[in-house]
Amino acid sequence: MWLSHPSRCLRRVGTTARTIYTIRMTSITTRCLILACGNTLRSDDGLGPWLAQWAEEKFLSNPEIRVLNRQQWTPDLSEEIACSESVLFIDCSAESAPGEIRLFPVEPSAPKDGLATHHSGAPELLALGLELYNSLPSHALMLTIGAGSTELGERFSEAVTAALPAACKAIEETVLQWLG
Amino acid sequence: MSQTITIDPVTRLEGHGKITIHLDDQGQVADAQFHVTQVRGFEKFSEGRPFYEMPSLMARICGICPVSHLIASAKACEAIMAVKIPHTAAQLRRMLNLAQMVQSHALSFFYLASPDLLLGMESDPANRHIFGVVGAKPELGRAGVNLRRFGQHIIELLGNKRIHPGWVVPGGVTEPLAPAKRDEILAMIPQAYADIALALKAYKQIADTFKAEIDVFANFPTNYMGLINEDESIEFTDGALRLIDSKGAILEDGITASRFSEVIGEAVEPYSYTKFAYYKPLGYPEGSYRVGPLARLNIAKTMGTPLADKELVEFKQLAAGPVQSSFHYHHARLVDMLYGIEKIEQILSDPLILDKHVRAIAGVNRLEGAGQAEAPRGTLMHNYKVDENGLITWANLVIATGQNNNAMNRGVLQAATHYVKDGKFTDGVLNRIEAVIRTFDPCLSCSTHAFGQMPLAITLLSADGEMVDQVIR
Numbered sequence: 001m002w003l004s005h006p007s008r009c010l011r012r013v014g015t016t017a018r019t020i021y022t023i024r025m026t027s028i029t030t031r032c033l034i035l036a037c038g039n040t041l042r043s044d045d046g047l048g049p050w051l052a053q054w055a056e057e058k059f060l061s062n063p064e065i066r067v068l069n070r071q072q073w074t075p076d077l078s079e080e081i082a083c084s085e086s087v088l089f090i091d092c093s094a095e096s097a098p099g100e101i102r103l104f105p106v107e108p109s110a111p112k113d114g115l116a117t118h119h120s121g122a123p124e125l126l127a128l129g130l131e132l133y134n135s136l137p138s139h140a141l142m143l144t145i146g147a148g149s150t151e152l153g154e155r156f157s158e159a160v161t162a163a164l165p166a167a168c169k170a171i172e173e174t175v176l177q178w179l180g
Numbered sequence: 181m182s183q184t185i186t187i188d189p190v191t192r193l194e195g196h197g198k199i200t201i202h203l204d205d206q207g208q209v210a211d212a213q214f215h216v217t218q219v220r221g222f223e224k225f226s227e228g229r230p231f232y233e234m235p236s237l238m239a240r241i242c243g244i245c246p247v248s249h250l251i252a253s254a255k256a257c258e259a260i261m262a263v264k265i266p267h268t269a270a271q272l273r274r275m276l277n278l279a280q281m282v283q284s285h286a287l288s289f290f291y292l293a294s295p296d297l298l299l300g301m302e303s304d305p306a307n308r309h310i311f312g313v314v315g316a317k318p319e320l321g322r323a324g325v326n327l328r329r330f331g332q333h334i335i336e337l338l339g340n341k342r343i344h345p346g347w348v349v350p351g352g353v354t355e356p357l358a359p360a361k362r363d364e365i366l367a368m369i370p371q372a373y374a375d376i377a378l379a380l381k382a383y384k385q386i387a388d389t390f391k392a393e394i395d396v397f398a399n400f401p402t403n404y405m406g407l408i409n410e411d412e413s414i415e416f417t418d419g420a421l422r423l424i425d426s427k428g429a430i431l432e433d434g435i436t437a438s439r440f441s442e443v444i445g446e447a448v449e450p451y452s453y454t455k456f457a458y459y460k461p462l463g464y465p466e467g468s469y470r471v472g473p474l475a476r477l478n479i480a481k482t483m484g485t486p487l488a489d490k491e492l493v494e495f496k497q498l499a500a501g502p503v504q505s506s507f508h509y510h511h512a513r514l515v516d517m518l519y520g521i522e523k524i525e526q527i528l529s530d531p532l533i534l535d536k537h538v539r540a541i542a543g544v545n546r547l548e549g550a551g552q553a554e555a556p557r558g559t560l561m562h563n564y565k566v567d568e569n570g571l572i573t574w575a576n577l578v579i580a581t582g583q584n585n586n587a588m589n590r591g592v593l594q595a596a597t598h599y600v601k602d603g604k605f606t607d608g609v610l611n612r613i614e615a616v617i618r619t620f621d622p623c624l625s626c627s628t629h630a631f632g633q634m635p636l637a638i639t640l641l642s643a644d645g646e647m648v649d650q651v652i653r
Contacts, residue, residue: 071243075291075310076329111311124311131314132322 031064032178033084033137034171035122037073037091044098044147044160047167048090051143054168055175064179073120075128082129086139086178088171089122092160096146099159101167103174106140139178143170199592199613200451207602212593214585214617215452223575231257231544231570232350238562238577239344242623244287247280247335248555249562250348251417255437255551256562257350260570262545268535269352274417275527276338276348277553278520281416282372283331284556285473285513285520288621289379290324293510296615297386301393302608320382323375327517330372334524337361352539362528372521373487380491380514390507396598397616398506398591401426403459403469405435405583406476407554413484414476414519416554422479423459423469428501431459437550440561444578457583468586471558472620473512478502483515485522491515506591506619513621516556544570555580557621581622591616 034055038048052069059065068080081087089106096102108130109123120128122142130136145167148157156164204210222241229237235253239246251273258265265273295308298317307315314321338357339345347353387394405423407415421435423443435443446455447464459467469475477496483489495515498508527533550563558580565574595616599609 076325076332078325079329110315111309128311128314131311132318132325 030066030080030084031086032066032175033080033087034065034067034175035073035077035081035087035089036067036069037071037089038069039071040154041152043149043151043153043155044092044145044157045150046154047092047145047147047156047160047164050156050164051090051167051171055171058168058172059175062179065175073122073125075120075125077120078125078128078132081125081137081140082133082135084137087126087137087141088174089140089142090171091122091142091144092147092150093144094147094150096144097159098146098148098157099163100146101163101170102142102144102146103170104142106142108136141174143167143174199617201592201596201600201613203600209593209597209600212589212596212613213451214588214592223577226572226575229572231260231549231564231566231572234562234564234572234575235348235350236344236346241577243344244284244623245280245555245557246344247276247339247348248553248560250345251277251553252551252555252560252562254348254350255553256549256564257551258540259438259549259551260544260546260564260566261350261540261542261549263351263540263542265352265540266535266537268356268530268532269538269540270418271527271530271533272338272353272357272538273348275524276335276345277417278524278527279331279334279338281331281554281556282517282520283328283335284621285517286324286327286331288556288618289510289513289517290320290328292621293615293618294320294324296611296618297383297390297510301612301615302606305607305611308611317382319378323378326371326375327379330368330375330521333368334365337364349539351541354539356536356538357534359534362533365524366528369521369525376514376518376521380518383511383514387511393612393615394505394507396595397612397619398587398594399504400590400594401502401504402587403431403462403467404475404478404502405459405469405471405559406479407552407559408479409484411484412481414480414482421552421559424479424502426502426504428478431461437552437561437563440550440552440578441563441576444561444583446578446582452585454579454585455582456585457578458586465586469583470506470587471580471583472509472556473516474503474506474509475558476554477512477515483519485519485526487522488515488519491518506587506616509619509621544568555623557581557623558583579623581620584620584622588617588620588622591619 034052036048036052038045040046040049049069052067056067106122106126108126110127111124126136126140145160145163148159198215200213201209202211222238226234226237234257235250238249238253241249291310294313298313299308310321335345339347403423403425405421407419408422409415409419422430423432423435425431432443443460445458445460445464447458448455456464456468458464459469461467477492480492483492492515495511544566548565550561552559552561560580561578563576564572567573592613595613599612
């Protein structure tokens with residue numbers, strides 16, 4: 001049988017008549033989740049883990065902020081997201097110009113084509129959290145920095161290196177604004 | 181004119197594979213092959229490394245079952261050290277291995293296979309994924325997400341990382357279990373029971389609708405191999421291997437890691453980087469066998485835990501002897517998971533589980549060592565040779581997917597022969613042929629390596645597609 005979830009975990013959204021059930025494996029509701037993605041062995045793709053580590057140290061004393069870093073975003077993260085008031089996704093971008101910082105809202109969206117087994121995007125994770133747990137964060141933003149290189153390597157390109165201070169500032173301002 | 185149908189890549193697998201189906205002049209299936217097209221070469225580039233680095237190096241082979249490689253590798257190193265690890269370390273490793281099995285099986289069943297099982301083999305390919313499952317059966321989607329996280333979270337609690345934890349080392353583990361972590365794992369267990377019960381019930385409700393697939397999804401007699409305890413109960417981490425024939429008679433028993441290479445050989449085919457394991461006394465291919473959940477349940481007389489034992493009794497009623505259709509891997513996988521949850525709960529009640537003595541220390545006492553364990557997909561064996569300074573001079577890994585390779589190829593041919601008629605096929609037919617491979621849940625990243633002759637084919641084609649030369653080595 002399914003266990004009823006603790007009321008503090010999830011907020012109901014919409015007007016669906018479906019009974020809401022969920023399981024909390026962690027009992028803490030997160031006010032702000034920072035969720036980064038990247039591979040530290042792929043040059044600029046490692047900027048997500050780098051910024052996650054920066055955020056973890058920056059907000060170490062703040063229990064309202066949770067920082068997670070993954071090489072890939074997988075469907076099991078949907079509950080973490082559904083149980084967070086605000087989510088800031090961090091990734092590098094192959095579409096933006098090298099070093100270009102973008103901060104933009106993310107909306108839930110089902111995958112347009114097939115596979116979603118080993119990696120899911122931010123819109124898909126939001127959609128999955130909504131479908132599984134009937135909950136969406138009040139705020140969901142994506143911060144990206146355009147990658148200069150994703151070749152094998154452990155160093156950032158000059159463009160990304162130069163952009164990191166501004167990205168840190170954007171993260172700090174966003175998080176502090178969400179926390180009021 | 182003969183034709184070749186190629187399915188490339190085969191989807192919802194761990195790694196990249198390809199299937200080719202060869203048709204004769206009448207458009208009937210003449211042959212079919214499953215190719216593993218990537219090579220990793222871990223055995224070769226581990227040469228020269230200190231043996232104690234091997235568990236961490238070998239775990240990098242795979243992001244799905246690194247724990248199995250950690251354990252088999254550490255056991256091979258312990259054979260070189262000639263040590264027996266402390267009881268608590270053995271129990272903690274057993275729990276880690278079971279947690280990995282649960283999370284890996286959850287990925288296989290819920291994420292990879294359930295789109296076919298719940299939405300149908302003929303369903304819209306654009307919807308055949310975990311999101312489609314969640315849309316159709318949200319309660320099962322939640323169960324899958326929960327069970328995957330159950331296993332991953334235990335791995336993270338024990339090893340401090342979800343993937344590639346460095347906690348398992350030659351001689352034991354690096355740190356004991358903290359009481360708070362034990363309590364956190366225990367708190368997750370009731371929900372895990374609820375989730376696996378839901379999955380078993382749902383599977384049994386739909387299994388009968390796949391009678392046609394059960395008949396032709398690698399449904400033929402083979403031998404089976406898996407780890408087993410002295411009391412004939414299922415085992416994942418210790419014990420010894422048993423090999424049975426297609427009627428259930430024991431071919432070989434008590435196969436320890438040090439005897440593995442005496443009993444098991446590896447053949448090479450030119451179309452795949454994965455080798456083909458076989459039982460030496462029967463030769464290749466007659467000595468081919470299957471490993472993994474189906475083999476484990478065919479071999480075990482008991483699971484050793486009450487709920488899984490009830491499921492084992494029901495599972496064994498599927499056939500008079502060993503259950504032969506690979507479709508039943510799905511069912512066996514769920515029983516494995518139930519066992520894993522129960523066993524983890526049992527291990528946590530061990531009065532010595534919080535003991536601080538979790539590592540044995542020793543240097544090089546033997547120049548060769550082998551270790552074996554059950555990975556989620558089946559038996560895994562690591563074998564190393566070192567020089568007097570402990571540097572690796574030779575390594576060989578025998579991976580579950582290689583041991584299932586012959587059955588996978590035969591299974592593809594069986595399904596293709598049944599479904600492909602007159603050179604015509606539909607998406608549903610091709611999906612069924614892929615689904616045969618999916619029942620085995622192969623890990624293609626793990627299964628390719630450089631040992632002995634590398635099966636490499638180079639084909640030279642003319643502009644109009646005619647082959648003018650081919651080199652095979």
